[in-house]
Amino acid sequence: MAGTGFLTTLSRGFERRLPLIVVSPLFALSLFFVYGFIAWTVWISFTKSGVMPVYDLSGLAQYERLWTTPRWYVALKNLFIFSSLFIGISMALGIVLAILLDQRIRVEGVIRTIYLYPMALSFIVTGTAWKWILNPGLGIEKLVRDWGFPDFTFDWLVNPDYAIYTIVIAGVWQSSGYAMALFLAGLRSVDDEVLKAAAIDGAGAWRTYTRIVLPSMRPVFLSVVIILAHLAIKSFDLVVALTGGGPGYATDMPATFMYAFAFQRSELGMAAASAVMMLATICAIIVPYLYSELRGARR
Amino acid sequence: MRARRTSGIVHRSGPGAWLLRGLLFTILGLFCLYYLFPLFVMLATSVKSLAEIREGSFLAFPRDISFEAWAKAWGAACVGVRCDGLQPYFMNSVMMAVPAVLLSTTLGALNGYALTKWRFPGADIIFALMLFGAFIPFQVVLLPMARTLGELGLAGTVPGLILVHTVYGLAFTTLFFRNFFIGVPDGIVQAAKVDGAGFFGIFFRIVLPMSLPAIVVTVIWQFTQIWNDFLFGVAFTVGDSNPVTVALNNVVNTSTGVKEYNVDMAAAIIAGLPTLLVYVVAGAYFVRGLSAGAVKG
Numbered sequence: 001m002a003g004t005g006f007l008t009t010l011s012r013g014f015e016r017r018l019p020l021i022v023v024s025p026l027f028a029l030s031l032f033f034v035y036g037f038i039a040w041t042v043w044i045s046f047t048k049s050g051v052m053p054v055y056d057l058s059g060l061a062q063y064e065r066l067w068t069t070p071r072w073y074v075a076l077k078n079l080f081i082f083s084s085l086f087i088g089i090s091m092a093l094g095i096v097l098a099i100l101l102d103q104r105i106r107v108e109g110v111i112r113t114i115y116l117y118p119m120a121l122s123f124i125v126t127g128t129a130w131k132w133i134l135n136p137g138l139g140i141e142k143l144v145r146d147w148g149f150p151d152f153t154f155d156w157l158v159n160p161d162y163a164i165y166t167i168v169i170a171g172v173w174q175s176s177g178y179a180m181a182l183f184l185a186g187l188r189s190v191d192d193e194v195l196k197a198a199a200i201d202g203a204g205a206w207r208t209y210t211r212i213v214l215p216s217m218r219p220v221f222l223s224v225v226i227i228l229a230h231l232a233i234k235s236f237d238l239v240v241a242l243t244g245g246g247p248g249y250a251t252d253m254p255a256t257f258m259y260a261f262a263f264q265r266s267e268l269g270m271a272a273a274s275a276v277m278m279l280a281t282i283c284a285i286i287v288p289y290l291y292s293e294l295r296g297a298r299r
Numbered sequence: 300m301r302a303r304r305t306s307g308i309v310h311r312s313g314p315g316a317w318l319l320r321g322l323l324f325t326i327l328g329l330f331c332l333y334y335l336f337p338l339f340v341m342l343a344t345s346v347k348s349l350a351e352i353r354e355g356s357f358l359a360f361p362r363d364i365s366f367e368a369w370a371k372a373w374g375a376a377c378v379g380v381r382c383d384g385l386q387p388y389f390m391n392s393v394m395m396a397v398p399a400v401l402l403s404t405t406l407g408a409l410n411g412y413a414l415t416k417w418r419f420p421g422a423d424i425i426f427a428l429m430l431f432g433a434f435i436p437f438q439v440v441l442l443p444m445a446r447t448l449g450e451l452g453l454a455g456t457v458p459g460l461i462l463v464h465t466v467y468g469l470a471f472t473t474l475f476f477r478n479f480f481i482g483v484p485d486g487i488v489q490a491a492k493v494d495g496a497g498f499f500g501i502f503f504r505i506v507l508p509m510s511l512p513a514i515v516v517t518v519i520w521q522f523t524q525i526w527n528d529f530l531f532g533v534a535f536t537v538g539d540s541n542p543v544t545v546a547l548n549n550v551v552n553t554s555t556g557v558k559e560y561n562v563d564m565a566a567a568i569i570a571g572l573p574t575l576l577v578y579v580v581a582g583a584y585f586v587r588g589l590s591a592g593a594v595k596g
Contacts, residue, residue: 037440128563272442
């Protein structure tokens with residue numbers, strides 16, 4: 001009898017610890033594959049690793065090299081141009097479309113589906129389409145020339161000074177519907193009573209939106225900026241599909257820079273240093289945001 | 300009568316309102332064209348002949364519809380030096396996406412359930428730490444992952460990709476299920492505990508049947524993410540084990556021989572078709588996924 005009692009206690013104890021037993025291995029996976037790997041990359045960024053990793057620390061040498069590499073500055077400049085235009089235009093389009101769609105339209109579901117479908121597609125797929133549309137010999141340039149403007153030139157895709165803007169064009173096309181969906185959800189969450197009160201006060205549509213609706217959506221704007229910034233910093237597929245980082249490395253971004261140094265040039269130290277810079281940028285944006293979100297959720 | 304929403308520019312009647320309404324629909328319609336035209340260009344180009352592509356405009360409707368380019372893209376286009384079309388790579392993507400989606404969703408559901416309904420000291424911190432994994436730029440794990448896959452003997456294989464997608468999908472699926480389970484009243488679980496039901500009993504008999512919406516959202520989201528992935532595919536696989544996105548990029552960038560734009564476009568549509576179908580069939584759930592797990596890129 002004592003034996004079964006012991007077994008019951010044991011199984012009760014096991015049962016009580018089951019949640020922890022389930023979570024622990026998953027947490028361990030995350031510790032290893034996220035935090036362990038980040039630690040490894042950070043360590044390597046402080047070494048002289050080339051083709052093979054070496055583990056002797058050598059200070060900030062890789063970072064000094066990184067910040068004296070012209071190609072890194074090209075990548076940063078491109079990231080800056082791309083993300084400011086991408087975020088700005090996507091948000092402007094997104095909020096306008098969301099407001100227009102919020103006018104009690106019967107076919108809203110269909111229109112929303114059309115605006116948002118690019119998000120379901122891989123950047124590689126849509127990049128292939130845009131590469132074709134922007135191709136000077138066969139796409140828009142040829143179309144306009146055939147219309148009777150033989151001098152029309154639209155060669156941004158192959159022009160080192162303008163190629164980055166083609167990535168903006170394709171990126172905005174792909175993600176503005178997403179911004180629209182987020183804004184639309186925000187508009188729907190504005191209290192109807194407030195809107196009724198504004199209508200009774202005789203506030204016009206413009207005033208209602210600029211004075212009441214949009215200011216109350218400030219958290220939504222913040223979320224959209226952060227989501228789009230996150231997309232922009234990580235953009236890799238779109239660049240590869242559209243320009244391959246070229247012409248030359250004119251459209252390089254940090255993500256493609258890191259990939260090139262890691263897998264094509266086999267300079268692990270530099271690749272790690274650039275990856276750490278990317279992580280630091282994302283952390284500066286995401287950590288405060290997550291912190292406030294989690295705290296907000298708990299309250 | 301439906302509740303009238305007061306928001307909106309147009310809620311008066313009269314000719315002015317009709318005009319505004321007309322303008323509104325014109326603008327919305329033009330934007331529909333803007334979002335649809337690249338898809339139209341892909342479809343139209345994929346059924347044109349090369350001669351027609353060179354002569355005509357890229358916006359023109361096809362004169363003679365031919366599916367030769369589709370057949371070639373599927374079965375005979377050259378990816379690098381191998382000329383079997385996209386088919387084997389499409390199968391790679393299926394073999395990769397299905398297990399990775401099932402694994403990451405199952406583990407995420409269990410994890411989210413344990414973290415919300417069986418709260419133990421440190422649960423919040425564990426969640427926060429795991430959540431961070433959904434937002435890191437994956438560049439920061441590429442190098443150690445490549446080495447780890449090598450150590451495990453999984454370098455350049457589809458099972459290797461399954462592991463990668465499961466591990467990095469986990470943070471996200473956990474977030475989804477946690478957010479869903481937080482809305483499930485604790486009373487239901489407490490009552491079942493009093494009745495003597497255990498951790499897994501409650502999970503399978505009570506929690507799981509009521510979380511169908513969360514499961515659908517997560518599965519759709521994970522499938523889209525994993526199918527569309529390019530970074531992991533290009534970094535961790537070579538040649539025969541490439542997923543379809545990587546193979547598509549190789550088809551498009553193959554520089555040998557005559558450039559066959561119709562084959563490129565057909566290949567792009569084939570590679571995009573599974574996620575597009577999922578989106579058309581279950582678009583509402585997809586939208587929910589986008590806003591719930593907003594920050595994953």
